[in-house]
Amino acid sequence: MMLAGGTLAVGLALLPATPARAVEAPASAVPTPPPLPPERPEALKPPVAEPASPPPPSRPAELKPVVPEPIREPVKDVIRDKPSETAKDSPKETAKPEIPSPPPSPPERPPELSGSAALALKVTPPDDTACRTRLKRLGVDFEPLPPIAEGQCTAPLPLKVTRLADGVTLPQGATLTCRTAEALARWATEVQVEAERTLKHPLTGLELGGSYVCRGQNHDVDAKLSEHAFANAADIMAFTFGGRASIAVKALPEGSDDAQFLRTVRMKACGFFRTVLGPGSNAAHANHLHFDERERSGGHRLCE
Structure with missing residues (x-):
């Protein structure tokens, strides 16, 4: 009830204060939580790891395995003596270097291998019995000679x-080893065939310029020894x-029967001897055919 002069306002002020109510927000203002995602398909799920196998017992x-214990050497007690008064006063001695002992000298050479006795040693020559038997079958006339030792x-x-065979004579004779004599005899049979075919006349002899001669190659005193020095060569003149x-034997004009004969028999010699030289090889062999049985590495032959 309002009184005059503001009585109503004073009465309202004397009333006790009531607490204010909280103003509730409307339901539409509260946010809605997002929906849960769908579950992953079984085909896309990671494989489940198998449980680890238990360790072996x-x-x-x-x-x-029995492990051997290391061998331990017993520790020796080292007792060090106290230096005496005398040792303190005396100067220390310097250790002398050890001089190595000289090596033992080799044993002396046996008397049979020393001096002139060593030069007198002889190597047992190979047995040529089978070779001599073949020479007889080839119709070769020969006789053994004493061993040659000239330096x-x-x-x-x-x-x-x-x-040689077929009555082919060697007027000067030839001092040869059995192997070289056999090669010469077998080659001569081929020469006989070629003589009757090309020249229409039989071969009757070979004129030799030398067989055994103690000299160097090409008669050079400073050269290596020739195979003539070992009765291992023959020169056909x-x-x-x-x-x-x-x-x-010399250089002949091409086209003649004599030139063809020499060329053919020279080529045939390469099948019997390890060395064949003649006119055209060098100046020292311009007038003869040189045949020898020199051994070379790998079985190499020299045919010129």
């Missing part, structure tokens, strides 16, 4: 050959025939 003690020129089993003139 430990090896029994009776099957474990470094040697021939332990030389033969003197005077006639000319061929003699029945019913016609002989043919000397």
Whole structure:
């Protein structure tokens, strides 16, 4: 009730204060939580790890390898003596270096291998019995000679050959080893065939310029020893025939029967000897055919 002069306002002020109510927000202002995502398909799920296999049981003690204990050397007690008064006063001695003992000297050479006795030693020559048997079957006339020992020129089993097969003679004779004599005899049979085919006359002899001679190669005193120095070579100077003139070994004009004969028999010699030289090889062999049986590495042959 309002009184005049503001009585109503005073009465309202004397009333007790009431607490204010909280103003509730409307329901539309509260946020809604997002929806849960769908579950992952089984095909896209990661594989479940298998549980780890349990560790193997430990090896029994009776099957474990026995580890040997290291050998320990006993520790020796080292008792160090106290230096005496005298040792303190005396100067220290310097250790002298050890001088190595000289090596033992080699034993002395046996008397049979020293001096002139060593030069007198002889190597047992190879047995040429089978070779001599073949020479007889080829119709070769020969006789053994004493061993040749002229300084470094040697021939332990030389033969003197005077006639080859088919009556082919060696007027000067030839001092040769059996192996070289056999090669010469087999080559001469091929020469006989070529003489009758090309020249129409039989071969009757070979004129030799030398067989055994103690000299160097090409007669050079400073050169290596020739195979002549070992009765291992023969020099053919000319061929003699029945019913016609002989043919000397030299350069002949091409186209003649004599030139064809020399060329053919020279080529055939390469199948019997390890060395064949002649006119055209060098100046020292311009007038003869040189045949020898020199051993070379790898079985190499020299045919020029």
